[in-house]
Amino acid sequence: MRDRLTTGGGFALLGEVLLTGVAVTLLVLPVLTLPAALAAGIGHLRRYVADEGSPFAAFWRDARAAAAGGVAVAVAALATVTAAILAIGLAGADPTPAGTVMGLVGRLAVGIVATAVVMAAGAWTSDGGWRSAVRGLRDQLDADPSAALHVFVAVALTAVLTWQFPLLLVPSLGVVAFAVVAVQRRSRVP
Numbered sequence: 001m002r003d004r005l006t007t008g009g010g011f012a013l014l015g016e017v018l019l020t021g022v023a024v025t026l027l028v029l030p031v032l033t034l035p036a037a038l039a040a041g042i043g044h045l046r047r048y049v050a051d052e053g054s055p056f057a058a059f060w061r062d063a064r065a066a067a068a069g070g071v072a073v074a075v076a077a078l079a080t081v082t083a084a085i086l087a088i089g090l091a092g093a094d095p096t097p098a099g100t101v102m103g104l105v106g107r108l109a110v111g112i113v114a115t116a117v118v119m120a121a122g123a124w125t126s127d128g129g130w131r132s133a134v135r136g137l138r139d140q141l142d143a144d145p146s147a148a149l150h151v152f153v154a155v156a157l158t159a160v161l162t163w164q165f166p167l168l169l170v171p172s173l174g175v176v177a178f179a180v181v182a183v184q185r186r187s188r189v190p
Contacts, residue, residue, distance in 0.1 A: 016048050021174025023056065027063055028173065031078070035130070036063050036070030038121035041177035049181055062126065069130030070121075077117050084109040114159075115152045122151075122180035147183040154179035 020041045027037035040063035047054035084106040091103035116137055123133040123140065141148050158172040 013049070016054075017045065017174040017178045018171050019174070020045055020059075020177055021171045023059060024173040024177060025170045032071045032074040033063075033067060034070075035073040035077075035117055035121050035124075036066035038118060038173070038177060038180075039063075039066040039070065039124040039133075041174065042122045042180050043124075045174075045178050045181045046184075049185070065126045066121075066124055066130070070124075073117060073120060073130055073134065077113050080113045081110050084113070111152055111156055111159075114155045115148060118151055118155055118176060118180060119148065122184060144183075147186070150183045151176075151179060 023044075024037045024041040027040065028034050040059050043062045044054050044056070044059040047058065087109075088103050088106035091099045091101075091106060093099070094102065119137055119140055120130065120133045123136050124130060125133070154176050158169070158176055161168040161172050
C-alpha cells in the first residue's frame with residue numbers, strides 16, 4: 001500500500017500535523033506529560049503517513065500507555081534543564097569570555113536535552129517502553145547522526161517561534177512530531 005507522502009495528500013497531511021499539534025498541546029499543559037504527548041503524537045503521525053488508520057482513539061491510548069514512564073523522563077529532563085538554566089543565569093553575571101562560553105554551553109545543553117527527549121519519544125513503543133527508548137538514543141545517534149541534527153534544528157526553531165509568538169507552540173509541536181517521523185522514514189530509505 002502506498003503511503004500518504006507519495007500519494008499527493010499534502011494538504012491533508014498539513015491538516016493532520018496541525019491537529020496533532022493541538023492534541024499534543026492539550027496533553028502538554030501539565031509539563032510532566034511532554035514526553036508522553038510527543039510519543040503519542042509521533043505514533044499518530046507515523047500511522048497516518050503509512051496509511052494504517054490513525055484514529056485519535058489510538059492517540060489517546062498511546063498517551064495513556066506512555067504517561068507513567070514519560071513522567072520519569074520529564075523529571076530527569078527538567079532537572080538537567082534547570083541546572084543548565086542556572087548556569088546561563090550565572091553566566092549573565094560574568095562579563096568575561098568564560099561567562100560567554102558558559103552561557104553558550106548552557107543553551108546548547110538545553111537544546112541537547114530537548115532533542116534527546118524528542119528522539120526518545122520517537123523511539124517509544126508500547127512494547128519497549130521508555131527504558132528501551134532512552135537506552136536506544138546512542139544507537140540512533142550512531143546510525144544516523146544527521147537525524148539528531150535535523151531534530152535539534154526543529155526543536156530550536158520551535159523555541160525561537162514560541163519565544164517570538166507563544167501561540168505558535170501549538171502548530172510547532174505538531175511540526176516537531178512530524179519532523180521525527182520524516183527523519184525516521186528518511187533513515188530507512190536506502
